[in-house]
Amino acid sequence: MIAQQLINALTLGSVYALFALGFTLVFGVLEVINLAHGAVFMAGAYAALLLVTKANLNIWVALPLAMLASGALGLLIDQIVLKPLRGRRAHHLMPMIATIGAATLITNAAQGIFGAETSRFPLGTIPEESFQIGTIRITELQIAIVIISFLLMLLLMVILKKTRLGKAVRAVAENPQTSYLLGINVEGVFRLVSFTAAALGGGAGVLIGLSFNAIFPFMGQPLMPKGIAVIILGGMGDVRGAMVGGLFLGVAEVMSVAYLSSDYRDAVAFGLLFLILLVRPSGLFGRVLERKA
Amino acid sequence: MTDDLQVFWATYNTLVYTVGVHAMLALSIYLTLSCGLLSLGNAAFMGIGAYTAALATLRLGLPFGEALALGGLLPGLVALVIGIPTLRLSGVYLAMATLGFGEVVRVVFLNLEITGGSMGLNGIPMKTQLWHIVAILVVLVYGFVRLRRSKIGRAFEAIKEDETAAKAMGINTTSYKLLAFVLGAIIAGVAGGLNAHFTFFVSPREYGFDPAVDILTGAIFGGTGSFVGPMVGSAILAILPELLRFLKAFRLAVNGLILILVVIYLPNGIWDRKLFARLRRKGSA
Amino acid sequence: MKKVIIGALCGLVAAFAVATTAPAAEIKLGVAAALTGPVAKYGVPIRNGFTLASEEVNAKGGVNGNKLVLVIEDEQAKKEEAINVFKKLIFQDKVFAIFGPTLSNSAFAADPIANQAKVVVFATSNTVNGITDMGPWVFRNSIMEADVLPVTVREAVKKFGIKKVAVLYGNDDAFTKGGYDVFKVVLETQKIPVTNTETFAKGDVDFRAQLTKIKAQNPDAIVCSALAEEAANIILQARNLGITTPFVGGNGFNSAKLFEIAKAAADNTIIGGPWAAESVSARNKAFVAAYTKKYGAEPDQFAAQAYDALYIVAEALKAVKLSGNLEKDRQSLRDALPSVKIEGATGPFTFRKAPAKAGVETGYDAQQDAHIFIAKGGKFVLMK
Structure with a gap:
């Protein structure tokens, strides 16, 4: 049982990490807790669902298209909702409030368009049978989610660390004003990050929608507190931290079900997060940086 | 007209009560924000207050005043206990820690026998009256007016502006932060107790993540320049869904749209005194 | 104003x-x-x-x-x-x-x-x-689940020769928790041993941790109080984990959604009630x-x-x-x-x-x- 539970923890943790990657990117660079991330995540899932059911596309063609669509939505949110607030002396939580408005608008519009009920991808979109390795059972999709989330994390880390573009993004994350003086196209970086983060979020929506057969307008909502927990635990805007944070939450949840009580699962998971923050007040990989409330 | 007014009051008195309770919650989070603390624990404190007051009425048969007092006291004590280790955190890390605390509280409500699990507590008698809410709000507003010019108020202000500098000036930042946190919890607890006694019912899902964010949204939306802004903001957010009822299925979408528009055009919140001053100057010029 | x-x-x-x-x-x-x-x-x-x-x-x-x-x-x-x-x-x-x-x-x-x-x-x-x-x-x-579940459980026991069951339900929802409370009493009065009782929360989509724990106890059936969408997902994940036992469902199972999502994996699920879409x-x-x-x-x-x-x-x-x-x-x-x-x-x-x-x-x-x-x-x- 322990082997199977470790696999369960790994796959659940990868799901959380996948959701959190784009979330943490926006948080790190734009310094906004983007509460519309769950709505973009949902939009990605619906986009792929439409492409598969209405346009009869293969899921692996639909996935990148859905990511493009949700990336565009993210860009739209940034340009319409967040850009007007940049450079104005607004309360630093105002952008977050604006994203709540965007989330409310998008999810409820989606409910108006698609209805309130749960949909799933048609049978046979992907192979659903699980196979046995030793004492554990796993599906191809579960393996894919683990691999994809690790690959995306590595890819993002390499881009951020090794490329000119990545250096620009990091510079903007550190200090937008100085970056501007250094000749970096700060607005361009913001647009790029918004697009990429939303595309990642949308991709996560597709994979999670595929994996759990639960596509509905509010599908992003239960993931929001968990996503916030993961990115803050990992440390502000740290891609590696989001991965570790996601895995940690997955392990904490699965193990508290396995060895304690499923009744207290969320209390155990969030209680542990609480304790970790007391020991490491800036998260696992956080820069030691005082930011005011 | 008196007939119309009677119908209006019979229809909307709960809404008016709700607006009052939301104003209290807004003040409770404004208090912590004014000391530079971003807390997402206020919904949990409200929940502790609501359950305590409701149980005091249902199980102990205490008079309403005492039930409310307990509903303020227990959240205050809990805030004191968790505040001591937690308040060294700042910014989003504090928000995360208080969010975690809130989740733990919600799960405890779900699993305790005495709180009725997911069924919650029902049959709570109607005890809250308009004057209770008004009286408490008047007292609070008076307190906030006094606070602004007091030593404590100036200390809060200093900590919010720059905690390190405040410490260097000899301000005991830990005690002041703890004070703001505990007072915020007490106000939220009393608001919860009042709410429980005009809605007949409390359940754990009213005190989770979404309500915590809602309380913060009301305050920021209204503007945190003074204590008036949060009250105005939360009142508007409480009334808006009722005003938009005629939009049927689209009312929440429009609600979101209004939130975006206000944030874009009034980035300091609805109650922006600098903006008012500018408008006045423009008007007189 | x-x-x-x-x-x-x-x-x-x-x-x-x-x-x-x-x-x-x-x-x-x-x-x-x-x-x-x-x-x-x-x-x-x-x-x-x-x-x-x-x-x-x-x-x-x-x-x-x-x-x-x-x-x-x-x-x-x-x-x-x-x-x-x-x-x-x-x-x-x-x-x-x-x-x-x-x-x-x-x-x-x-x-x-x-x-x-x-x-x-x-x-x-x-x-x-x-x-x-x-x-x-x-x-x-x-x-009223109290009217329905005693019959459901009795018939399920008869049909599949059930000796012991595991229980899984959503504990933060009054609807599913209410169903569980009735199941609990019914299982006690009909003297059916419960191997383990697991819960999940509203909005959960991954039930593998609970199901893995249930599988280790090897029950003859899983008694489940969940909403249809959750139920469908639970059944699919149970089958993926190699659990073949039938499900005995509460009120929430009674929906076309169950089959829309779980398809044939839901076969052998037993429910009770005055109505089903296929009532003749x-x-x-x-x-x-x-x-x-x-x-x-x-x-x-x-x-x-x-x-x-x-x-x-x-x-x-x-x-x-x-x-x-x-x-x-x-x-x-x-x-x-x-x-x-x-x-x-x-x-x-x-x-x-x-x-x-x-x-x-x-x-x-x-x-x-x-x-x-x-x-x-x-x-x-x-x-x-």
């Missing part, structure tokens, strides 16, 4: 009053349902059921020549909103009776309002204990056909119960002589309801007085026979 709001509201009210005034006598009935937000997936079919039934009644000339007019309001599954909606329906729209609200939790907040104002409140989806204890004006036709009565066939035609989706049990509830009230209204005095007419409707007998989509229906509680007069629960269904080839069929 207040004046502005009063003004705006009066304006709105006036606008609606003009829009809805019609020549014939009208009987206004309120519907309070969760039409926006996460609970809308249950509220929308409920609204559809009421709308369909009222259109049918009006198309046949209404009740004693009077037209039924539904005043439908969204209560968002929030307690304050439910209270606001109830008050609006009672004091402003002056309805004869209110259907709803969608969740039991909201009912505990809003029903006392109706009971105090002496207006019938008729629940079609509140299943937990205690709803009809709130007062003599509270009625419901939602299935002519009344039900007509309902399912009309509903599917109008809304392009199959009805679930919530839609069926809402549909029947409207016919129950229409039947009671036949016996009411309208006096034009609202209070009197509300009282007459209340007095006529308990003796109503109809043949609905969910089968033969009568009310029964809820067991007396000390000091409080109780309302009325549904009295219906439960049938046991088993999933075969993507639908529920009557178990022989």
